[in-house]
Amino acid sequence: MLAVVGFLAYVIITALVGLVTAAVIYVRWHYGTLEKVKGLPAVVKPAIVGGSDVYIHKKIVHDQDSENVKKYGKIYGYYEGRQPQIYIADPELVRQIFIKDFDHFQTKRIMDFGHALINEMMDILPYDKWKVVRSSLSPSLTTGKIRHMSIEMTEAIQDWVGTVGEKLKNNEPFEPKRLYTALTSDVVARCGFGTKVNSLHDPNDIFVQHTRKFGTEDLEINFMLPVTQTFPFLISLAPFFPPDTLDFFANIVKNVMKSRRESNTKISDFIDSLNEMMEKVGTEEYKKLGITVNTVLCQALIFFLAGFETTATTMTFLSYSLAKNPKVQEKLLEEVDAYLARHDGKIEHETIGEMTYLAACMNETLRMYAPLVRVERVCTKDWYHEPTGLRIPKGMVVQVPIHAIHYNEEYFPDPHSFKPERFLPENKDKMNPYAFLSFGMGPHNCIGMRFAKEEIQLAMTNLLRNYEFRPNASTKIKYHPGRTFLLQVKPFTLDAIRRTKFLKGETI
Numbered sequence: 001m002l003a004v005v006g007f008l009a010y011v012i013i014t015a016l017v018g019l020v021t022a023a024v025i026y027v028r029w030h031y032g033t034l035e036k037v038k039g040l041p042a043v044v045k046p047a048i049v050g051g052s053d054v055y056i057h058k059k060i061v062h063d064q065d066s067e068n069v070k071k072y073g074k075i076y077g078y079y080e081g082r083q084p085q086i087y088i089a090d091p092e093l094v095r096q097i098f099i100k101d102f103d104h105f106q107t108k109r110i111m112d113f114g115h116a117l118i119n120e121m122m123d124i125l126p127y128d129k130w131k132v133v134r135s136s137l138s139p140s141l142t143t144g145k146i147r148h149m150s151i152e153m154t155e156a157i158q159d160w161v162g163t164v165g166e167k168l169k170n171n172e173p174f175e176p177k178r179l180y181t182a183l184t185s186d187v188v189a190r191c192g193f194g195t196k197v198n199s200l201h202d203p204n205d206i207f208v209q210h211t212r213k214f215g216t217e218d219l220e221i222n223f224m225l226p227v228t229q230t231f232p233f234l235i236s237l238a239p240f241f242p243p244d245t246l247d248f249f250a251n252i253v254k255n256v257m258k259s260r261r262e263s264n265t266k267i268s269d270f271i272d273s274l275n276e277m278m279e280k281v282g283t284e285e286y287k288k289l290g291i292t293v294n295t296v297l298c299q300a301l302i303f304f305l306a307g308f309e310t311t312a313t314t315m316t317f318l319s320y321s322l323a324k325n326p327k328v329q330e331k332l333l334e335e336v337d338a339y340l341a342r343h344d345g346k347i348e349h350e351t352i353g354e355m356t357y358l359a360a361c362m363n364e365t366l367r368m369y370a371p372l373v374r375v376e377r378v379c380t381k382d383w384y385h386e387p388t389g390l391r392i393p394k395g396m397v398v399q400v401p402i403h404a405i406h407y408n409e410e411y412f413p414d415p416h417s418f419k420p421e422r423f424l425p426e427n428k429d430k431m432n433p434y435a436f437l438s439f440g441m442g443p444h445n446c447i448g449m450r451f452a453k454e455e456i457q458l459a460m461t462n463l464l465r466n467y468e469f470r471p472n473a474s475t476k477i478k479y480h481p482g483r484t485f486l487l488q489v490k491p492f493t494l495d496a497i498r499r500t501k502f503l504k505g506e507t508i
């Protein structure tokens with residue numbers, strides 16, 4: 001009996017030792033890769049397991065990136081879990097990689113998000129597939145098309161301003177992130193899904209409830225980060241997005257596309273572009289590229305996912321920055337009032353671009369609080385950079401830490417101060433255009449940039465004609481740790497003071 005127990009213990013211990021050894025070999029498999037890269041000046045030394053920073057889930061990622069750049073320089077290697085990556089915080093090199101030598105860096109990482117629908121997001125598609133998808137959808141997001149969408153956008157914004165006004169009259173606090181997220185999801189619902197909702201007014205609406213499930217704010221510490229960085233295949237066991245929510249949105253898109261087809265109307269918008277793609281599913285070209293019904297539906301989801309939180313984050317920080325910088329706010333309010341006076345109280349696509357100070361405030365916000373923490377490319381063909389001697393091998397992930405560049409004195413003097421003036425047209429020549437990376441750069445840059453800018457400018461003007469912002473005791477910026485993708489601020493409030501200097505056409 002004792003011999004049997006002893007044998008069993010031996011088998012179990014041997015199996016456990018074997019398993020642990022295999023796991024350690026797996027997580028350390030790529031260790032040493034960066035140290036062999038020619039011309040790479042520094043590598044952030046990895047721990048025994050878990051990569052270069054095992055505590056990254058507890059840190060404010062964009063601050064840590066800036067620290068790393070200060071310590072290791074503008075080019076360094078870093079193990080994200082088991083994956084070797086090269087960080088580049090030099091705008092000239094970023095330009096070369098993202099634009100000039102794009103043929104060497106054509107893709108981003110192909111990732112598994114744990115659901116067939118979401119795995120087809122445009123930005124993570126293989127190059128040939130991405131090229132067809134991007135060129136099919138780009139025409140629906142040009143300035144001309146945004147002009148058309150701005151009418152729907154304005155309707156959603158004015159409904160929202162009205163509801164915010166009611167809430168403020170009832171002494172509810174102005175909680176920017178929550179309020180702006182409601183607005184941006186309403187706008188995408190109208191412009192992308194043809195669905196009219198007022199999230200603040202109807203919090204129980206099914207669309208609103210599903211939207212809330214996309215929110216990524218809840219976790220205090222992102223405990224999954226070190227696990228999924230080390231064992232990426234586990235993502236499919238703990239999917240990023242709730243499958244029922246993905247199915248819900250996919251069904252809405254299907255219905256909207258169907259009713260557009262049945263109505264026989266064509267306005268060359270996003271829905272029409274999706275329908276045109278859908279017609280080609282099954283053709284030789286699409287079959288060869290693997291473009292399926294899922295690929296088409298997923299683009300509608302990314303329109304939603306990529307658009308609502310990034311835009312709401314920008315408006316949150318813009319409002320915060322105005323409250324904290326009263327002189328800037330005063331100057332902006334003067335511009336808004338003069339604009340309204342000039343245009344008989346109307347806020348429209350055709351004229352909104354006249355407000356150069358508003359655009360500068362928006363860009364300065366995007367510099368200081370870029371919603372995306374990093375942008376990345378995968379090297380698809382070995383690359384050599386003569387001036388530095390850097391040789392990036394095929395397959396290597398290149399990361400650009402946006403905040404580390406945006407807070408570098410060399411590119412933005414006095415980087416911790418909110419100075420919209422640096423983005424005024426007359427100061428354009430003083431700035432390195434490749435150092436401003438909030439929407440990325442090159443052929444893979446943000447396809448929704450014009451849409452986002454239009455929405456922010458229309459919404460802020462509609463709001464600032466009625467309110468100005470002041471800080472209160474809760475107005476403090478605290479970030480959620482461990483966010484390697486989206487900047488995530490903890491809730492705070494602002495005082496939204498009703499302006500007494502009314503102009504024609506105020507909405508409330």
Ligand code: HEM
Pocket residue numbers: 122123124134302303304306307308310311314370371372375376437438439440441442443444445446447448449451452
């Ligand atoms: C202030 C708001 C926004 C910010 C700061 C932002 C930022 C970004 C950034 C940094 C990228 C990566 C670019 C690169 O790798 O070079 C990106 C890509 C993308 N964005 Fe946005 N975005 C915003 C709004 C939107 C909106 C409203 C939409 C949809 C209408 C959208 C759709 C996309 C898509 C589809 C991609 C992938 C493009 C590709 O890989 O070809 N974004 N965005």
